Amino acid sequence: MNHYPIFTHLHQRKVLLVGGGLVAERKASALIQAGAQLQVVAQQTTAQFAEWFAAQQAEYIGTEFSPDLLNGVFLVVAATSDPALNQRIFQAAEAAATFCNCVDQPACCSFIVPALIDRSPIQVAVSSGGHAPVLARLIRQQIEVLLPFSLGRVAAVAGRWRKQVKTALRSLSERRRFWEQLFQHSRFGQLIASGDEAAAEALLQQQLIQHQPLPQGEVVLVGAGPGDAGLLTLHALQAMQAADVVLYDALVSAEVLALVRRDALKISVGKRCGQHQVQQQQTNELLVKWAQQGKRVVRLKGGDPFVFGRGGEECAFLHAANIPFRIIPGISAGLGATAYAGIPLTHRDYAQRVLFVTGHQQLGSQTHGWQTLACAQQTLVIYMGTLQAAEISRQLIAHGRADSTPVAIISHGTQVSQHVLTGELHQLAALAQQAATPALMVIGEVVRLRQQLAWFQPQDNSVTGAAAA
Structure with a gap:
């Protein structure tokens, strides 16, 4: 040294x-x-x-x-x-x-x-002894993303209670176990992160004075984004690194799963058409089961939990079971995949609004539904719609959308296996037959801009409608 x-x-x-x-x-x-x-x-x-x-x-x-x-x-x-x-x-x-x-x-x-990670009063220093300060800064950046910004406030709360804990717990081993259990309990840290230090201190006092066990664990619904692990938020990565149990969807990429804490229990609860599916009720019950055992549970969902991800249903179930939960948003495929494909969702010359819909159910079931979807000067983004591509194309054209309207089908968006098919609305069904799943359909004049704006082509595998037809 x-x-x-x-x-x-x-x-x-x-x-x-x-x-x-x-x-x-x-x-x-x-x-x-x-x-x-x-x-x-x-x-x-x-x-x-x-x-x-x-x-x-x-x-x-x-x-x-x-x-x-x-x-x-x-x-x-x-x-x-x-x-x-x-x-x-x-x-x-x-x-x-x-x-x-x-x-x-x-x-x-x-x-x-040294290069410093500052979560005052917690500070982490990284030094190369003056040999490679840039390397020390890079190491600092890697550590930085793993430490919650509220960590300093956690330490400050603990500091206010050190004397009382020392008085109540005479032996060093008792105090060590007390603090380890408290710091590892996700609810304590989350209360402080949300600004409710009074509730966090009440939790601490309950454990210290009344000698009651800490309450059940919590569930964190985490948006895993469309596939590229670089699109994860800091909060998402921190939750994944702290998790005891992770329930993940089929749409979560292997690249993202690799960032989950290595010793966490990983359970696939994915739903894919034509394949074995875990029923939603079973997923809900698993979330409650593990949380009641005091585990830190992450529900890892492709895209964003609240955009066609059934996150609202899961939260309602957790609420009814009195399980604490929180939500960490993610980048939805409609935003991430289109950006990587070079397709802006809005553009003042082509589209003044954008609609996100799912093709999993009948799109035009509501009164005047197809008229709304077929409006010009808008971008239509359809999740889970490739199996209904023929019906979608027919109805949009029948309700006024030009059959020459540009379309794109993006498979495995934002990943190295990303594949983009482009063509016109009348070709949508033929394109969908060739598209790998999961896929996202984009309909609107903004698709024309892809020729100028496409930047993410890891395998140069974009295919035009003419080539696909």
Whole structure:
């Protein structure tokens, strides 16, 4: 171990910063946030420094560095563009037994500044010992996405209760088990994340004073997006990494599933036409069963849970069973797949509105349904409609949509296996017969823009209607 890792308490401690450029500005920002009594030496400074000086968040003490400026200084940062000056500052700091960091000069550093994940009071530092700071920042980014933004508030609540817990639980092992159970209980963290710290503290008090077991687990409905794992939200990834049990749909890609915590129990509850299906009632009961056992349950759904995903039904069932739940939205296929295919859903020259419908049931069953769907100057996005493509085409044309209206069928949208068929409305049935499933149908003049805007073609496998016919 080349460096001894420490976190220094800089509040109201004198810190000297030499330099006034953009690099120095970044250093100054972090030092001010840490509460340092910052003194600045520089021949010129950025506009941001002027604001700090005016607000008395930093003090400008001159243009030239001299060793006597180190008197009473806790540490010094040299951030000038002059390596010789930085070295002279380091030598003076060494003589004064003062910590010194010279930016981008590891040999002139008695301390180094790590890449930091800040969830104050929780802080995680990543250091390469000055050898590869860019690599340290990349590692920091990977850790960053796994730590909830509310983690600091969780630590703050725990800090307020440390004394009471120590009084109530005399042995170290008892206290350790108490805190481990509390921190691992997803409901405690979620209450704090939602801003209800009072309820979180009531939960803590219930466990501590009344010695009651923590209540049942919770269910998180997570939108897995259309397939590309890069489209997951941070909240989705964090929930997947924390899950004990994951119930996932057939539409969830292998790439997304690979990001689930490795030791989590994974249960397929997918529904695909012509294949074995898990009935919705069975899925609902599984969610309740595992949550009642105190498990952190993730219901991983392709796209968005509330866009043709039956998420509303599952939430209603959980509510009736008194199971806590929350929803993490995802990018629906209608948004993700069309964007990857280069098809804007709206465009002021072609479409002023967009309709999302499902072809799984009779589209025109409601009065005047087909007239609404056949309107010009709109984009029609149809989920699960390939088996009814012939009827959809016939009805739209019969109710006024031009048979030459551009159409696209997008299979495996946003994934490396993405495949796009394009043609005209009268060709929709023929295109649907060739399309791999799952597939999304897009009908409207905006499809013409694909020739200009298509950017995601991993296998250059887009096929035109003429070629498909």
